[in-house]
Amino acid sequence: MATHPPEPPVYARLGQIGARSPLVIAVPHAGRLYPPEMLALARLPQHALETIEDRHADLLVADAVQAGAVAIVARMARACIDLNRDEREVDPVLLGEPVGPGVLLTSAKVAGGLGVIPSRIAAGGAVWARPxxxxxxxxxxxxxxxxxxxxxxxxxxEAAATHGVAILIDCHSMPPLGGRNGTARLVVGDRHGRSAESRFVAAAIEAAKREGTAVAHNHPYAGGHTLDRHGAPRAGRHAIQIEVDRSLYLDAMLRTPTDGIARMRQLIAVIAAALEDEARGYLLAAE
Structure with a gap:
């Protein structure tokens, strides 16, 4: 029987050994591990650092995993390292020394303090006590x-080898959009068409709409490094990002799961099933 090596404590691999489904789910921002050595370097207390988590987004994928998907779920807190950023998206202030041209990537996220290692957050300013x-x-x-x-x-x-195609859902949660974007409660991103064929994006959007969820496409979230890195449509690897409104499954303080978590778990599972169905049609069309 095939086995995987012991997983490091920084992530969990959920699901059975082997690829029962062409679907892989990633959850990069729900980690709640705050090592003492990390907190010792921080200027801010843990409760402030927790404000940039995708709070309990890992709970959203349970039904999809039960149905056959594999999930890679971060355990390490986003404040320690942001897994949806390129390794080069480093705020130079964190290095404490000059950097030559072309070594680091500049981006709006880095400029806003949310690079691969967050340097500033809205809940308290500078994250670290020193470079x-x-x-x-x-x-x-x-x-x-x-x-x-x-x-x-x-x-x-594994999914591509077994099924001929692999589909990645990068699962996130978002603050309520309020009056923006037509009050969408879920946003599907595909890097403006670069990370997945449109048929998979359409399948995800239509599945959410059938469940009664208002959906937006790419705005205000089009996806990030995970889609850039793992999406390769021409090679049969399709990657989409899903952002779920936290108020649909967390309390008024956006911290503690409510009964709404069951419906959101079902919603993600319905989207996953629609993507699997679309994968079968994709493979038939390719024959």
Missing amino acids: LGRGEIERRMAEVHRPYHAAIAQAMD
């Missing part, structure tokens, strides 16, 4: 970022 330095940054990449993405890649490889 972390290259050694600490590299340690987090080697121990957390790379193993997490290697696990996604392995699961995608």
Whole structure:
């Protein structure tokens, strides 16, 4: 029987051994592990750092995993390292030394303090008491970022080898959009068409609408590094991002799960099933 090596404590691989489904789910921002050594470097207390979590988004995927999907779920807190950012999206202030041109990636996320290692957050400003330095940054990449993405890649490889196609859902939660975007409660992103064929995006959107959920496409969230890294439509690897309104499954403080979690678990499972159905049609069309 095929086995996987013991998983590191920074992520969990959920689902049975082997690819029962072409579907892989990633959950990068729901980690609640705050190691003491990390907190010792932080200027802010843990309750402030928790504000950038996708609070309890890991609970959303349980029904889809039960139905056959594999899920790679981050355990490490987003405040320690953001797994939906490129390794080079580092705020130079965290290095504490000059950096040559072309070494780092600049982006709006980095400028806003939310690079691969968050440097500033709305709940309190600067995250760290002093620059972390290259050694600490590299340690987090080697121990957390790379193993997490290697696990996604392995699961995608297994799905593609077994089913002829692999589909990734990068699962997130978002604050309520309010009056923006037609009060959408779920946003499907595909990097504006670059990370998945349109048929898979349409299948996800239509499935959510059938469940009575207002959906937006790419706005205000089009997806990030995970889709760029693992989506390769021409190679039969399709990746979409799903953002779920937290108020649909958390209390008024957006911290504690409510009875709404059952409906959201069902919603993600319905979307997953629709993507599997679309995968079968995709393979028939390719024959």
